[in-house]
Amino acid sequence: xxxxxxxxxxxxxxxxxxxxxxxxxxxxxxxxxxxxxxxxxxxxxxxxxxxxxxxxxxxxxxxxxxxxxxxxxxxxxxxxxxxxxxxxxxxxxxxxxxxx
Amino acid sequence: xxxxxxxxxxxxxxxxxxxxxxxxxxxxxxxxxxxxxxxxxxxxxxxxxxxxxxxxxxxxxxxxxxxxxxxxxxxxxxxxxxxxxxxxxxxxxxxxxxxxxxxxxxxxxxxxxxxxxxxxxxxxxxxxxxxxxxxxxxxxxxxxxxxxxxxxxxxxxxxxxxxxxx
Numbered sequence: 001x002x003x004x005x006x007x008x009x010x011x012x013x014x015x016x017x018x019x020x021x022x023x024x025x026x027x028x029x030x031x032x033x034x035x036x037x038x039x040x041x042x043x044x045x046x047x048x049x050x051x052x053x054x055x056x057x058x059x060x061x062x063x064x065x066x067x068x069x070x071x072x073x074x075x076x077x078x079x080x081x082x083x084x085x086x087x088x089x090x091x092x093x094x095x096x097x098x099x100x
Numbered sequence: 101x102x103x104x105x106x107x108x109x110x111x112x113x114x115x116x117x118x119x120x121x122x123x124x125x126x127x128x129x130x131x132x133x134x135x136x137x138x139x140x141x142x143x144x145x146x147x148x149x150x151x152x153x154x155x156x157x158x159x160x161x162x163x164x165x166x167x168x169x170x171x172x173x174x175x176x177x178x179x180x181x182x183x184x185x186x187x188x189x190x191x192x193x194x195x196x197x198x199x200x201x202x203x204x205x206x207x208x209x210x211x212x213x214x215x216x217x218x219x220x221x222x223x224x225x226x227x228x229x230x231x232x233x234x235x236x237x238x239x240x241x242x243x244x245x246x247x248x249x250x251x252x253x254x255x256x257x258x259x260x261x262x263x264x265x266x
Contacts (some may be wrong), residue, residue: 012114027128070249
């Protein structure tokens, strides 16, 4: 038996690390990795709640989230490679064509 | 504390250290390898929580497929090495925001759940039970997800294809 707050604290730590990565990194691939970290934190929460309340909906939702994350990485890396091909850089602070 | 909780704490510590190293690594390849460690420890956490199917899906999809995708992305974009090349100038602000988020979440969690009230029982969510739920009750969302994956696949191919004969 595991105390529920323990799992939630672990998830909070993972999420905060992901927030730091998204804000502090300038390499687009590393930003995508940090986003994966945040999605994993959400999944830990979903599975922990699903087990605590004996409700399968949380685990089904976690499966869907994994699939959506896979789609997101595929599209994200395709966009990153396209940016690299056109601009010779994938630093997110140099790709500011749409910035006002 | 039970044996399961000790295992959970060890896995959580490994995952935490690897996650922090992931967002502070100076070498992109090291960051990708720390991502493997983090994802594997999260899979171990799922196993300890009793969600075996999610754990193996995590190993297959994340550690098997997504990390390989990231490694290919890193190889195709020849990322430089060094802190200045990988981080922007807002490290202090980012650290402040992340610590604020962490403090807020920890406060809310310990406020909402008493330390010993709800416990995660070894609820047997076997693959069979999960599959039955997936294909009876959640079959429509399942089809929507497969359509989304197909759209993402086609989109990725269209985006990354070289347009030399347009």
